Amino acid sequence: MTEDVLCQSKIKLFLIVLTVTLIPTVFSFEKSTYDLKSYSESVFKRLETVMNQKFDSPLVTCVEYDSLSEFINETGAPFFIKGFSNENGIFIQSRSLLGAQFEKTLLHELMHFTLKANVNIPRWFEEGLICHITDELAGSRIAPMEDVESFVPSEAGNNWELTSYSLGCLKKVREILELEEGL
Numbered sequence: 001m002t003e004d005v006l007c008q009s010k011i012k013l014f015l016i017v018l019t020v021t022l023i024p025t026v027f028s029f030e031k032s033t034y035d036l037k038s039y040s041e042s043v044f045k046r047l048e049t050v051m052n053q054k055f056d057s058p059l060v061t062c063v064e065y066d067s068l069s070e071f072i073n074e075t076g077a078p079f080f081i082k083g084f085s086n087e088n089g090i091f092i093q094s095r096s097l098l099g100a101q102f103e104k105t106l107l108h109e110l111m112h113f114t115l116k117a118n119v120n121i122p123r124w125f126e127e128g129l130i131c132h133i134t135d136e137l138a139g140s141r142i143a144p145m146e147d148v149e150s151f152v153p154s155e156a157g158n159n160w161e162l163t164s165y166s167l168g169c170l171k172k173v174r175e176i177l178e179l180e181e182g183l
């Protein structure tokens with residue numbers, strides 16, 4: 001009898017340890033919904049003003065991963081990006097890892113999602129326009145990429161290349177916007 005009880009309690013202990021070990025794997029991300037207009041009305045209005053048209057502000061599902069490894073394993077994204085968006089939503093690294101960068105990344109990706117839902121513009125123009133409005137690349141000393149039209153951001157080999165791409169997009173968009181302002 002005593003051995004049986006001991007054995008049962010060992011099994012119980014094993015199950016508890018197993019459950020506690022598995023919980024982080026099962027609940028490795030958190031889903032929330034956002035829309036750009038509610039998140040930042042000023043940024044939403046600036047997008048409308050620059051594009052000179054009224055926009056919808058669609059709800060987007062945002063998946064926030066608990067750890068860098070979850071983010072990489074679940075999405076297939078490289079470790080050096082903070083987040084990305086596609087037609088299914090926004091996929092972003094944990095706010096505890098990104099710190100102050102979390103809100104900036106979320107805003108950036110919300111702008112991508114909202115622009116895609118409203119206008120049909122080239123990928124490089126979308127990126128440049130977002131960076132123009134957020135001014136997130138101010139002070140960067142990386143050389144802007146020249147041929148942004150033929151670059152595929154998802155194939156970037158490192159963060160330096162991505163920043164160079166964004167700076168190239170920004171440069172091109174600012175040239176176009178200045179040209180239009182001068183008309």
Ligand SMILES: [Zn+2]
Binds near residue numbers: 108
């Ligand atoms: Zn972007």
